[in-house]
Amino acid sequence: MKILIIEDEPALLEEIHSYLSKENYICEVAENYDDAREKLQLYHYDIAIIDITLPGGSGLSLIDLLKKSNTDSGILIISAKNSLDDKLTGLETGADDYLTKPFHLAELNARIKAIIRRRKFSGATEIVFNEIRIEPDDKSVLVNENKLRLTRKEYELLHFFIANKNHLLTRESIAEHLWGDNIDLADNFDFIYTHINNLRKKILAAGGTDYLKTIYGLGYKFTDE
C-alpha cells in the first residue's frame, strides 16, 4: 500500500510519516505544491493525504489533478480550516474524507484504513486480530466464531483499537473518535472507562483474551505483545 503525504509542516509530516510507516505502508512525502504535483503525475499512489494550504498552490487543485488522471487513488484532506465550505468543496471535488487540524494520529490512521476498506484495495474487508474478527459490512464482531453483542459505541471502540493496534490511544483521542470534537466532554472520562470495561467483559465472556492494557493512566493500548 503506497501513500503520499503532502504536508508543508516538516514536524507534522515527520510524525505522520513515522506513524504510518509503523503500519507497514510505503510512505512518500511532498512538502510543497510543485513537488506533490510532480510525484502525483509520475507515480501511482493508493492514497494521497493532502493539506489544503500549501506553499505554491492549493491542495484542492491537486485533487482535481488526481481526479482528471482517472486514478483510483483514495484522497484524505487534512486542513487547518475547520470551515464547512472547505469541507464541502473538498468532498465535492472527490476527496474521500476530511480531517481538521489538530487531529490525533490514531484518528488519521483509522480514517485511512476506512478508505482502504471502502475501496476494497486489499480484497477482503474483514479485519482480523488473533481470535477476534470484525466484519465491517454488517458491523458484526466474532470472537472464536462466537458473535459478540456490542452496542454501536462499543463496536466503534473495538474497531478503532484494532485499527491502531499496538499504539497508545489517549482518552482524548478515543473521546473524539466516539463523540466527535463538538462535544465538550470536559475531561469527563468515566464514560470511556465504562465503555472499555464493558467491551473487555464481553470479549472475555466470549472466550477471548484481554488485549486492552491501561497505559500510565492516560490511555489504552490494544496489544498482544
Add this chain to the structure above:
Amino acid sequence: MKLIRKLNRQYVSYSFAVLLTAGIFIFFILKSIVREETDEKLDSIFNQIESLIGEEPQTLNLYPIILVQQVSERSNNRYFSDTTLYVKNELEEFRQLVGYSTVQNINYKIIVRESGIESRDLFGTLVVIILVGFLFIILSLYGINKSIARKIWSPFFENLEKLKRFSLQSRSPFIPAETNTDEFNEMNEVLKSLTNKVLSDYDNLKKFSENASHELQTPLAIIRSKIEAILDENSLSLAQAEKMQTIYQTVNRLSKINNGLIMLTKIENRQFSGSEEIDLNDMIESQIESFSDLIELKGLEFEYRCQNNLKITGDKSLTDVLISNLFSNAILHNYEKGQLIIELDGHTLKFLNPAVSEIPDRNRLFNRFYKSGTTGSTGLGLAIAKQICLCFRWDISYYFKDHYHTFKIIF
C-alpha cells in the same frame, strides 16, 4: 418628530404670532380710518343741514340721525363724541357731531349722528380674516414643504435609507445619493470615508482573528502529534508520564478553546446563510441516539416529551451544534442517576435537569469563558449556543424553577 413636521410647526407658530400682531395693528388702524371717514361724513351732513335750516327747521328732524333744536344761547362750539342710544329698545353705538348755528337770529343746536361700526363687529371680522389667512398659510406651507422635501431633502432621505440598509456583512460600500447641495455633498464625503473606514477595519479585524486562530491549529497539531509519539514509545518513567499527561491535556484544551473561538468568529461574521429547512424532531431523535450511551452510562432517567413536530429554517450543522451543546450540558451537569427531560411544545424547546440551586451569576451564563464549576470545560459551549440563536433570531434563556435548571429556546 419628523423634520418636515417640526419645520411646519415652527412656521405655523411664527406665522400665527405675526398674524396676531398684524391683526391687532390692523384693528386699530381700521378703527381710526373708519372714525375719520365718519367724522368727515358727519361734517358734510352738518353743513348741508346748516344751509337748509332757515327754510323749515322742524322737518329736518330725523331721529336719531338728525336733530335740530332751537336754543336760547348762542355758541360756535362744535365737537365730535361717541354715544349710545336706545333705538327700538336696542342699545346702539353712534358717532355724533354736535354744533350750533344761528340763522336769522334764531339759535339752533344741530346734532348729526351716524351709527358707528361696532368694535365687536370689526374685531369679529378681523378674527375671521386672520383665521382664514392662517388656514391658508398652513395649507400652503404643507404643500410647499412637501415639494421642498421631495426636491431639496431627497438626497438626505435617500442617504438615510441607504445607511439603514448598510451592513458590514454585505461588504458592499456605501454609495451616497447624488446632489448639488454643498452641505449634502460634504455630508456624503464624510459618510463615504467613514463607512469605508468601518468596512476596512471590520475586514482587517475579521481576517486577523480568523487567521490567528487558523495559524494556531498547525502548531497545536505538531505539539499534539509529538506528545502522542512520545507516549506511544512507552519509555517514560511514571513521573515523566504524569507530566506529559498534563501537557497533553493542556494542549487539548487549548485546541478546544481555539476551535470554539473559530466557531464563534464564524457565527458572528454570519458566515452561515441558514436557509435550510430543518425537522427539529428528527434532529433531536438522532441526537438522542448519539447521546444514548452517555445517558445510559450516567444512569439518567431520560424523557423526551414531544407535543408536536416543528420545522424551522436555519443552518443544519449549527442547529446540530446548538442542540448537542445544550444536550451534553444537561448530561454533564447532572447527578448520577439523575433526570433529564427534553420538551418540544409549539415553538419552544426546553432542556431540564434537576439541581439544588440556581446557577450563580446567571446574567453572565452565556458569556464567553463563563464557568460555573471546576469541570474543566472551555466555557464556550453556551456562548456558542447564544450566538447561534442570535444568528437566526431565536430566543434562548435560562431559568431555575421547581429545582430544575431549564434552558429554553423559542424558535
